Amino acid sequence: MTLKNDQSPKINIWMIIKRELKHKKYGFITGVLSLVIATAGFVGSIVLLKGDELATEQLFIEKERELREEMLQLEDDYRVIMRNMGYNVLILNKEQSLSELESNGYASTYLNYEDVWKIAESDMKTLNHLMPVLQEKIYWEEMNIEIFLSGIRGQVPVYSKPRHLTDDDEYRSPIMERVPEGKADLGEEIAVSLNLRPGDIINVKGEKFEVNRVYARRGTRDDMSVWVPLDKAQSILGRPGLINGILALECVCATEMLGQVKEEVAAILPHAQVFEFSSLIAARADVRQRASKLHEEIISAERLHQMELREEKERLASLLVLVLIFGSSVWIFVLIMNNIRERKHEIGILRAIGFRRHQVLQIFLGKSALMGIVAGIIGCISGAWLGILWSGADPAYTGFENLVSLPVIILGLFLAPVLALTAGFLPSVMAANQDPANILSEQ
């Protein structure tokens, strides 16, 4: 007698199930495998889609934040340009030499005052905030000082851009205020050196002005300037009806179309030439703007592309899920149908040797359920894992429960047992209900 002989066998339904599974390992494993594929396909494709969606969303949020930052930076750049330069375009007489302008500090050639109205009344849209100026350096005898005398009339309304204008055709936010009749604005250095304040009366070459305001220090020749109404400057300087420059603000839109302003001005004023003060900064801004515009385009194109891709993926995934579930159902069914003769024979034997019908059902459905449960667990885990892996989503970032939702897992865990039991139920019940001899005689 060996020790083994003394061991009592455990004779019960479970022992039969276990032994049968062990005996038919291959069948069990293939069954589990097909159920795992179905479950993993189902769970995996849902997780994949969800992960993909979350990963894409994350990407866009980051890209959009980058873009916003860049846009803010861009706006900032423009604000700096405006503050420092005020205007960024200067229109002069074509004859004006640049070196002379440089050395004098003002233009010695003239345009007609009407010229500015020609631009203003044209449908030119690239220029804005037109400001005719008559400016010369003079010796201010009364104060014994050299100053720049600037005659301005405020900005000429550009009628093609009515949204900048009030009902009175005044600019809502002019770059430079109009100088009221009979008054003068002073640069900081003049006011300080001559100890002048708003309300003081000054006399410029026989014309009386009340000091209107004193500009803060700009660090340019503006600090040495006196601004008076244009007509007064024209009479003081003896240039009636003339100006020597038009200041203007080039639209942001125009920075994209270098040369367009020049062309358009030339068409209206053939005797004029155009300088862009800020071409360097504008160019920089332009590059940035182009970049961000491009960026924006890329993002929206990307978004569109991703949406199309996702739709495509969704279509593919749902098709895949259907194919997987259908395929593995068919496979399981075929497996079971293939086994049905064999299974019927076993059922017949078990019934013939005294197994009750419910016991036989317990054995076969227990086997199916076990198969389904094992496959469900493996399928859910592997499906979720593969889905996360392929989607590229980071569960640490998106949250695991957002990627793998509980209902999906519950459905996944139920899918395999339901498939296995439906495929196994009818044949087992049918076989168990037959006369044992009839089942056995079918061989």
Next chain:
Amino acid sequence: MVLSISGINKSYKKVKNEAVKALDNVSLEIDQGELVAVNGPSGCGKTTLLLIAGGLLYPDQGEVLLDNTNLYDISANERDKKRAEKIGFVFQQFYLVPYINILENILIPSIGSNSYSSSLEKRARSLIGQFNLSHRIHHKPGELSTGERQRVALARALINEPKILFADEPTGNLDDDNAGIVLNYISDFAKEGGAVLLVTHDGRIGKHAHRTYKMKDGSFLSNTLNV
């Protein structure tokens, strides 16, 4: 009367709408302690008779009384229960369960009758000893010779101490020595008060039986009283 069969008819339906009459008005009675043999050529209906008598196959006509209960008048569940408790069956093809060893095979009817106990296991081991199977106790049926399988099938049929034993060709695959051993056990079972219905085409079985029925084409020809 342990078993009383009367007026049994049974036809098998053939595919080509022609029915095969397997049993034609068969009647039979077996009392406690009786060993009854049915003898006849292959295809005469012996197995069919045994299946019907054993509660495994519905007859077309007639009744089967086991301990005064008509087996085919009760529900399938009750019939199963009766079978599990009162009937031992040795099938012509043995019907052993391939994935469990012979000790377990012999004990397996205890699942249906819910009668497993350590004393039952002791009984199984003693049957294994009596049937010269001790050296094979942990082998699976596939590893046994046909004669060994036949003995396992008989041990399984006897494990629950049935009131009646049905045996289909229990010596069909045995040599004379082993056939003698098996028949001795079957007649011992009868001597101890069990009823036995044994079918075979082997004429030599007659000397062990109290009565032998000659069967041909589904009906009894004669009734030979041996004792």
